[in-house]
Amino acid sequence: xxxxxxxxxxxxxxxxxxxxxxxxxxxxxxxxxxxxxxxxxxxxxxxxxxxxxxxxxxxxxxxxxxxxxxxxxxxxxxxxxxxxxxxxxxxxxxxxxxxxxxxxxxxxxxxxxxxxxxxxxxxxxxxxxxxxxxxxxxxxxxxxxxxxxxxxxxxxxxxxxxxxxxxxxxxxxxxxxxxxxxxxxxxxxxxxxxxxxxxxxxxxxxxxxxxxxxxxxxxxxxxxxxxxxxxxxxxxxxxxxxxxxxxxxxxxxxxxxxxxxxxxxxxxxxxxxx
Numbered sequence: 001x002x003x004x005x006x007x008x009x010x011x012x013x014x015x016x017x018x019x020x021x022x023x024x025x026x027x028x029x030x031x032x033x034x035x036x037x038x039x040x041x042x043x044x045x046x047x048x049x050x051x052x053x054x055x056x057x058x059x060x061x062x063x064x065x066x067x068x069x070x071x072x073x074x075x076x077x078x079x080x081x082x083x084x085x086x087x088x089x090x091x092x093x094x095x096x097x098x099x100x101x102x103x104x105x106x107x108x109x110x111x112x113x114x115x116x117x118x119x120x121x122x123x124x125x126x127x128x129x130x131x132x133x134x135x136x137x138x139x140x141x142x143x144x145x146x147x148x149x150x151x152x153x154x155x156x157x158x159x160x161x162x163x164x165x166x167x168x169x170x171x172x173x174x175x176x177x178x179x180x181x182x183x184x185x186x187x188x189x190x191x192x193x194x195x196x197x198x199x200x201x202x203x204x205x206x207x208x209x210x211x212x213x214x215x216x217x218x219x220x221x222x223x224x225x226x227x228x229x230x231x232x233x234x235x236x237x238x239x240x241x242x243x244x245x246x247x248x249x250x251x252x253x254x255x256x257x258x259x260x261x262x263x264x265x266x267x268x269x270x271x272x273x274x
Contacts, residue, residue: 005226008213011036012045022059024216028066057090070095093117100126109139117141123149135177147185171207181209200225239266
């Protein structure tokens with residue numbers, strides 16, 4: 001599967017936005033049944049998406065992106081019906097908020113079927129406590145950071161330094177579970193491209209490979225931001241070429257000694273750049 005860098009939320013109650021979301025360039029469209037939908041509208045939102053899912057899946061297939069749906073969390077009044085609906089809808093995967101209970105998560109995976117991947121939106125202290133186990137649940141495709149809810153749950157003052165530990169944990173357990181790099185939370189500053197760029201850079205430094213988006217205008221910056229910059233690609237090419245000439249042994253490149261781990265890092269840079 002090609003690398004996925006951008007995941008765009010669209011409210012289930014706004015079907016007129018579905019075509020634009022599919023055509024936005026996002027690598028995945030997440031139809032949201034949870035935070036973007038007020039409690040009185042939950043039932044209607046599910047019905048609207050059920051009626052539009054086949055058409056939206058066709059648009060996503062044509063655009064080369066995945067169709068996902070974020071359900072309501074376990075313990076809510078809408079969770080069970082959301083899960084039941086997902087089992088019959090043409091979606092590629094399910095975004096699971098607050099995947100705090102391993103038993104509940106395993107049951108959800110069985111209910112939606114093996115054809116639908118699980119994307120775990122980890123956003124609570126309990127979720128991080130059980131992170132090693134939930135990351136290895138069969139059917140899990142990727143871990144995501146739910147920054148706002150995590151801050152609320154633990155009482156953290158902002159989404160920068162106080163979340164560094166949690167970002168590191170997501171990257172670590174993604175690696176240990178054999179999952180792709182995790183997905184960073186949303187940037188809520190819609191009219192501040194500089195802030196978005198800063199958040200992308202921070203996410204990359206912590207080993208993340210993608211970002212959740214709340215508006216189509218964020219997609220291009222996110223897709224470009226998670227690609228290796230040109231200078232890094234040129235460095236990687238020099239390293240790989242020098243290593244090939246040295247038969248894989250340690251070699252000097254740009255005045256620095258380059259050995260096996262650095263050579264492998266260079267290969268990964270070129271792979272990420274396509």
